[in-house]
Amino acid sequence: MTLIYPNIFSILFIMSKFLININGEHFDESSAKISVFDRGFLFGDSVYESTRTFNRHPFRLSLHIERLFASALKIQLNPTLSKEEIATQVLKTIEQSPHQDIFMRIILTRGNNSDLGLDPELSSANNLIIITKEISPNPEWWLSHGLSMIFYQKQNSPSGSLPKSGNYQENIMAHKAALSQKAYDAIMVNGQGFATEGTTSNIWIIKNGVVYTPPLIDGVLEGLTRKTIFEMPRVYPIQEKSLTRQDILEADECFITSTTRNLVPVTKVESTPIGNGKPGVNTLELLKSYLQFVGQKAVF
């Protein structure tokens, strides 16, 4: 399927919630398929990025692609596509999308295996899959009431900055545990007892006017919203610091960050209200600064 008539395709895809780019061709959700020999499917042998657009511009695309390649390096996946080729496909799909602003999951797998073994040499060319959907605004209650979280003790606790990989089972277990306790999500805790991150977000606290988030070495994925907050003009002092469960429970304020959700207040952890149990005023102030910053800034 060659995209000769983007406008016609836009009309076709407008009925579909999702628009998916597989190795350069566009599909709707019912026809977007990959081989069962794809190593992402067989072994979780893939890396990915989640990002979004603001006013049809991708949020920090070059940084996302840099991080995709950094994740690939961590699992020794040699990209057979260049950063430019990936960026071109992302931009093509944004152009093709009928939606004003979209969420994107950019997946790079080691490719299709010619046999069933683990040897990476059994695949030659990567598969690039870009799944997009219209972005939903954050529910209003997230800001008016804040989120409730639980702690989840990780079994797998490698230290150091984590790759964003297709091996996501532990995060699924953590998220499921949270949902079963009527919480929004889990704050994962590493083998040393330090809180690391949410299942798809970074975690932060504010204590005595200082903003803290765990260092990457504790086993944290370096979120680009996290990175952006470090780069923004400082509203408050910001420090990396290992955080115990106690640090979080005794914080004045707590919040999570993610590219698709920006900053969201956390008001309860393990049934303990954080601070006064309401979304923190400093958190909301930071959110305001963040939105201004990403709105002002050129998106590349």
Add this chain to the structure above:
Amino acid sequence: MTLIYPNIFSILFIMSKFLININGEHFDESSAKISVFDRGFLFGDSVYESTRTFNRHPFRLSLHIERLFASALKIQLNPTLSKEEIATQVLKTIEQSPHQDIFMRIILTRGNNSDLGLDPELSSANNLIIITKEISPNPEWWLSHGLSMIFYQKQNSPSGSLPKSGNYQENIMAHKAALSQKAYDAIMVNGQGFATEGTTSNIWIIKNGVVYTPPLIDGVLEGLTRKTIFEMPRVYPIQEKSLTRQDILEADECFITSTTRNLVPVTKVESTPIGNGKPGVNTLELLKSYLQFVGQKAVF
């Protein structure tokens, strides 16, 4: 595609190396595809079994399906297919296969997600994929010379019996490290310094006439060949015991087991010859007993 004419399909599939059953329908390797929304693809959110046939009979099928369900339980995946339904599909695919004996990878994923989130409730029905191919005989040099292995220090060291899951990246890294050192595979070592298993096999040593293999608690997948060796009439005393690197390097003999490869001697680890550096006579004796046992025994 309904399988009304199995013989005609057998003829069509005879040209294909693989025969794949996806949710009850058969495909060749070029047409076997699953949705990019399959959670196995998105997150490695799947469990699997590898097995084989002996004379067109599946090897210990009911035990393999029991273990598939045990793996599912470990990742809190609720099967939406019964054990009987899965067995029926496996038998149907064996019947359909043009090959005398086949290798089978039976994959159960949590199913297709209706959105991109981690919540398992976003999928309703599992996907069952059975990939089969003609089984290749073990290369002769495996028995005449034995395998060379390396040690690989695991980053992720959960203790206890492991699920066979779609999160296989660490094993891929270990296998890749072995190949880059011209070894056959890696013996993985857990956080406590104990050797656990190969990347797709169990590991054993023989010392002073006693056969040892690590206990499941060290972070071992309970192989069904391993299980069968414990159940066989005893040729030698067999014990579970935590094994250090040193125990392996100083063993009289060493071997691996897997359903598809049976028993294979290991004659070198990290460039150190094991015993006299040749396939162990006791190992070969055990292999003989094993083949007799699985040949004699009814395969269910």
